[in-house]
Amino acid sequence: MSIVTLQLLDVKRKSETRPKECPYCQGETFQRWGRVRKPIKDHRQREAMVYRYRCYHCQRTFRCYPEGVDRADQTQRLRKLAALTWVLGLSLRNTCTRLAVFGVSRSHMSVWRDLQEQADLQRKRRQWFQTRVLGVDGAYVGCQGKVQPVLVAVDLGRGEPVAIGYLDEREPRAVLRFLRPLVQRLGVSVVVTDDLASFGSVTQKLGVEHQVCQFHVRRWVGRTIRELSETVPKDWLWVLEEIKSLLAELPPEGSRRLFELWKQIPKRRAGRDVPLSSLNQLRQLLIRLSEHWENYRIFTWQNGVPWTNNGTEQAIGHMKMRSRTVRGYKSTQGMLTAFLLAGLGAAC
Numbered sequence: 001m002s003i004v005t006l007q008l009l010d011v012k013r014k015s016e017t018r019p020k021e022c023p024y025c026q027g028e029t030f031q032r033w034g035r036v037r038k039p040i041k042d043h044r045q046r047e048a049m050v051y052r053y054r055c056y057h058c059q060r061t062f063r064c065y066p067e068g069v070d071r072a073d074q075t076q077r078l079r080k081l082a083a084l085t086w087v088l089g090l091s092l093r094n095t096c097t098r099l100a101v102f103g104v105s106r107s108h109m110s111v112w113r114d115l116q117e118q119a120d121l122q123r124k125r126r127q128w129f130q131t132r133v134l135g136v137d138g139a140y141v142g143c144q145g146k147v148q149p150v151l152v153a154v155d156l157g158r159g160e161p162v163a164i165g166y167l168d169e170r171e172p173r174a175v176l177r178f179l180r181p182l183v184q185r186l187g188v189s190v191v192v193t194d195d196l197a198s199f200g201s202v203t204q205k206l207g208v209e210h211q212v213c214q215f216h217v218r219r220w221v222g223r224t225i226r227e228l229s230e231t232v233p234k235d236w237l238w239v240l241e242e243i244k245s246l247l248a249e250l251p252p253e254g255s256r257r258l259f260e261l262w263k264q265i266p267k268r269r270a271g272r273d274v275p276l277s278s279l280n281q282l283r284q285l286l287i288r289l290s291e292h293w294e295n296y297r298i299f300t301w302q303n304g305v306p307w308t309n310n311g312t313e314q315a316i317g318h319m320k321m322r323s324r325t326v327r328g329y330k331s332t333q334g335m336l337t338a339f340l341l342a343g344l345g346a347a348c
Helices: 076-087 092-100 108-126 172-186 197-206 214-228 234-249 254-264 278-291 310-325 332-340
Strands: 030-039 047-055 061-064 133-143 146-155 160-165 190-193 209-212
Touching: 076 092, 076 108, 092 108, 108 160, 108 332, 133 172, 133 310, 133 332, 146 172, 146 310, 146 332, 160 172, 160 332, 172 197, 190 197, 197 209, 209 214, 214 234, 214 278, 234 254, 234 278, 254 278, 310 332
Parallel strands: 133 190, 190 209
Antiparallel strands: 030 047, 047 061, 133 146, 146 160
């Protein structure tokens, strides 16, 4: 059985070094101005020694807290532990019950405030990271008693959530408004999505490369080929086999080869209300693959670009799983917190 070990923040009983500068005037000369024993809530320590200093320049006093302790009654380690416990699937009240085993009394609203603090820290920490490859995908999540469409963005380089938008992925204008500031602020050059048409038009307007998830492509192409293999004349079954081969190898000249195959298949006109023949459906498949061929193989020549969008789908999976355990999110703020804290364990 595998065991996962999480290394939390360290907490010191007293500060081992003097402050380097005054928080008010950045002065570097201090005089110790007393000390006080501060009661703290932690699963290992119950108090900390806090020293007070007086700055010679501005004559103001300030406190110097030891590592892992600040103005709050709870230590930074305990607040992080409460957030981790909630992320692992426990409710707010169950989190309080687990912490009580260590002799720490907390209310469920205190745990909720800890979650908001940790989510805000994660958001501030990530906004300074450059993100070259951004995964984007839409989902429908239960929130406030109804199903809420959302669009999530994940840094596929670090596997960390970046942002969430409350919009439908099938609306190109809304998707563009959501992605434009992210692309500009994070320096995104490649966006990985599924093969939804709205993503293609948005990435063109943003001027970024668009890698289409290979899992989605091979799934719908494979399904289409299986259906056509039962209706296409036998003289054209070899075209289906060549499409399979091209998708498996993804050669640079694949687009040109698919277009040549498209020209070889005769076009048969049909009325407006008449269903497309199997050969016309095959022609549509060939021209669609040819037009988007370069979006299928960006990962073959750009390092760090994944061939699927699994990183984004995993973040969505965490959100949906958490939604089921709490019987739907009670607010959009709770949904945002669950999304931002999805990778909290790796950041401890």
